[in-house]
Amino acid sequence: MSKKTLVIGASENVQRYSNMAIRKLKQFEHEVKAFGLRKGEVDGVVIDTDLLSYENIDMVTLYLSPKNQEAYYDYILGLKPKRVIFNPxxxxxxxYETLKNNGIxxxxxxxxVLLNTKQY
Structure with missing residues (x-):
């Protein structure tokens, strides 16, 4: 089943894990949205630089350091995703505590790894 996923911290740089994740999500036929600091495109997915109000986001997968996440707390909460993945x-x-208190x-x-092991 396809999970609509927002990649936060997206990059056109093929050596970045966010880029690899976008391509792998597409390979597994998930609908992908991407947000980054620079406009671009990865495997047909446009990297938005504006915080858009996406509907029905199942997953948010983060590629930002904890310090850089702070600016996006309210945005992520407002999307009401089912799950947030904190990559290494x-x-x-x-x-975590804020997400837990909001039922996320x-x-x-x-x-x-989640995709490759069919745990996504």
Whole structure:
């Protein structure tokens, strides 16, 4: 089943894990939206630089350091995703508590591993 996913911290740089995740999500036929600081495109997915009000986001997968996540707390909460994935290096216990208090599941995991092991 396809899960509509927002990648936050998206990059056109093919060596970045966010880029790899976008391509892998597409390969597994998930609908992908992307937000980054620079406009671009990855495998047909436009990287938005504006915080858009996406509807029905199932997953948010983060590629931002905890310090850089703070500016997006309210935005992510407003999307009401079913789950937020904290990829390696993005772990943020402060935000976990906020997500938990808002009924949003979260997981410390690697999106690429979850996809490859069919746990996504």
């Amino acid at each position: 290096g993005t772990e943020n216990p402060e935000f 599941d979260f997981e410390e995991a690697c999106t690429l």
